[in-house]
């Protein structure tokens with residue numbers, strides 16, 4: 214009988230899914246990783262028009278349509294002060310595929326990938342799928358990743374280190390100095406820095422900077438997506454940009470695994486990236502208000518929570534049994550260990566839901582906290 218590959222046997226279905234499946238139907242869901250806003254109307258319309266005109270029927274170029282890649286390059290000039298050749302961009306099926314092709318193209322069996330612990334679940338899983346060795350590293354007390362930690366973890370076998378700011382699951386935002394240092398490390402150590410910037414617009418304190426701004430070496434790859442910026446998780450449209458050589462190698466993986474990103478989604482993404490950007494600011498303001506409500510709630514509960522400066526997640530330290538108690542009382546939160554060993558003792562709370570629901574959940578979490586203390 215055909216058995217399963219060693220690589221796939223090392224990966225399990227995300228702990229987040231398990232929590233959702235265990236929750237009752239009318240549970241309040243603070244586990245979700247997507248904004249509760251509609252996709253902007255002009256993005257939807259662009260896809261509808263493309264479909265009606267028959268422009269969504271055929272394969273596009275493997276890298277994506279030229280006009281989408283031009284819109285992505287213009288976005289990087291506008292938001293990140295980066296000059297990027299549209300030829301050095303691959304449009305992907307979300308940020309997820311971008312991370313996948315980055316690791317497939319750069320990691321050999323036995324090579325190491327360094328990433329934050331707790332960190333986004335895909336980093337470890339995709340490292341295994343690429344045949345590499347995951348090397349999760351601890352965070353600072355404020356849940357940011359210290360550049361020195363990365364530098365110390367790098368060995369001759371390190372292929373990639375992943376930086377994610379703003380971060381899932383912590384909501385932490387790296388300082389510009391940290392980002393500069395990550396760029397320096399990529400340069401000094403000649404190791405690829407994959408910078409996952411999918412939450413770049415959700416920053417409340419501080420600012421988003423990309424390591425790519427601080428280096429002219431080809432050792433940075435930026436992963437980004439329309440998913441969180443424009444509430445387009447279902448459209449599956451992201452991208453990766455790096456040096457011409459790296460893009461050419463990643464394109465080999467993308468070409469055979471995906472051919473091209475969905476054509477209608479490419480039209481929607483182009484409109485989202487180049488149309489009015491108001492929705493981005495509106496979402497940021499809403500998330501910031503919700504964060505403040507949630508942080509006040511944690512304070513009242515007596516839970517210590519490193520102040521999240523971005524994304525739409527908070528990661529309080531929670532007492533033993535807290536997550537189960539909260540789940541039993543009908544609020545879905547994700548146990549910190551779903552994001553790595555060092556996530557134990559924390560819970561991830563997503564505040565991508567309205568304030569009323571958050572307030573209702575806070576009352577339930579308060580009661581649960583009293584019950585387990």
Ligand SMILES: Cc1ncc(COP(=O)(O)O)c(C=O)c1O
Pocket residue numbers: 246306307308309310333377380381409411438439440441446450451
């Ligand atoms: C840090 C991070 N990177 C990448 C992704 C993947 O995003 P996408 O939905 O665009 O595949 C996610 C999704 O939750 C994420 O949290």
